[in-house]
Amino acid sequence: MNTPTKSRERQPEHQSITTTARFVIGGRGHAASEQAGLTPSPVPGRVPRVARLMALAIRFDALVREGTVSTQADLAAVGHVTRARVTQIMNLLHLAPDLQEAILDLPPVRAGRDPITEHDLRPIAAEVEWAVQRSLWRRHYQTRTEGASSICGLAGVKS
Secondary structure, eight states: OOOOOHHHHTSOSOOOOOOOOOOOOOOTTHHHHHHTTOOOOOOSSBOOHHHHHHHHHHHHHHHHHHTSSSSHHHHHHHHTSOHHHHHHHHGGGGSOHHHHHHHHTOOOBOSSSOSSOHHHHHHHHHOSOHHHHHHHHHHHHHHHSTTHHHHTTOTTSOO
8 A cells, every 4th residue: 555655744734825916807899899900999988986895795695695604794804804894785685676776876986086975875775765765866966066967877767
């Protein structure tokens, strides 16, 4: 039989392996634009932070539902944030579905501060009635910017 050599016995139990990988992520129609020799033009600006947090809340919820993590406290530990911060992010799920969609569809921020923040949404998410949430949502944007209903995706929000 083969017996392990002394050099193998001295090796540590855990070893690190470093590798380099290239990932290509493409959406629908990506291959067609490559075949035509067209490169998709990047959207100017950046995704609003609140849209990223909304997507994160949806992902966190899926992780808890799938049983990947058992509690929000586990999410906080993995994400190196406080349990309170995870709760703040998860509270975005209390928003009406059409408001969640409007947040995810916010236009890119080209310069300056985001038009709406997670902190701005806390009192809206605290409302139980979706009709009240929608009213607060509209009022928030009308006081913030002129013509916000067309800029911030409010045109599609139900009354």
